[in-house]
Amino acid sequence: MANKSIDHAFTAASLTSAASDPTFAGALSFMRRRFTKDLTGADAVVWGIPFDAATSNRPGTRFGPQAIRRASAIFDNDPQYPFNRDLFAEMAVIDYGDCLLDYGNHHETPAAIERQAKTIIDSGAFMLTLGGDHFVTWPVLKAHAAMHGPLALVQFDAHQDTWFDDNRRIDHGSFVARAARDGIIDPDRSIQIGIRTHAPEDFGIQILYGHQLEEMSAGDIASTIISHTRGAPAYLTFDIDCLDPAYAPGTGTPVSGGPSSAKILSVLQRLHQLDIRGADVVEVSPAYDHADITAIAGATVAMYMLGLHAERRASVSQG
Secondary structure (H helix, E strand, O other), X not given: OOOOOOOHHHHOOOOOOOOXXXXXXXXXXXXXXXXXOOOOOOOEEEEEEOOOOOOOOOOOHHXXXXXXXXXXXXXXXXXEOOOOEOOXXXXXXXXXXXXXXXXXXXXXXXXXXXXXXXXXXXXXXXXXXXXXXXXXXXXXHHHHHHHHOOEEEEEEOOOXXXXXXXXXXXXXXXXXXHHHHOOOEXXXXXXXXXXXXXXXXXXXXXXXXXXXXXXXXXXXXXXXXXXXXXXXXXXXXXXXXXXXXXXXXXXXXXXXXXXXXXXXXXXXXXXXXXXXXXXXXXXXXXXXXXXXXXXXXXXXXXXXXXXXXXXXXXHHHOO
16 A cells, blocks of 8 residues: 555645545545645646536536546546556646635626636646636636737537627627637637537637538548647637537537547547647536536546647657
């Protein structure tokens, strides 16, 4: 037992130390990373936003961060597939816990999220956010754009989220329209993958519809994303309803006809050339899940996002 750990999220001696907690036990931070509000030395930060008051259909995504953390326990020991490396051997990652929100004052939510996100981003760490419904991406995007300028949005989703709003609504279906109008994203370099609904506006954003993905290989999808963003600083947002409900039933607005988790993970694996400045996984609603199918998918997508960041760090350091 000398080489075993327990409650690694609290007992880790180093930010780059590997965990060996039993999968079924121990403190459930994301992938057993240390729980701390101290950003010192952190290369990447995992942060939860347990908010679902903007949802238009089934609620419950406020429990998404908890579910994703719980499901992530299966990844904490062996080298992470398909990156074939211990992601934390050279990349210091912490779990920053959750965003503090007042559940009774939703009009204050956007500013609260943006303010707390700015604290993390200003530290220089890469921020991976666990939602929450897709509205949370709006203030997080604003915080990233304040540092990096207009971003290429790479959005995996069944919905365009380009519905009109009055810039005051708390609505998970309009954040892309607002970001395009306000210059937070560059529509000409942004792309949406897996769309299976129609909205009145597309703002010039390229769309790969669900039926198109069926005819394309994972390599072709990834190449389209990389070529369209053209090296711009990018923000990667993954709405779990991008996946077909067979692979992600636990979400608020499931839409049939989507891709499999295997195919989309194969796409993500190939996006190491993207200059990803921040990322999120949203819309996991565990009340509608079965056997943690959706939570496992969400945790895997999040792990891939950290894997992509680890690969980019390694390539930069090698020149």
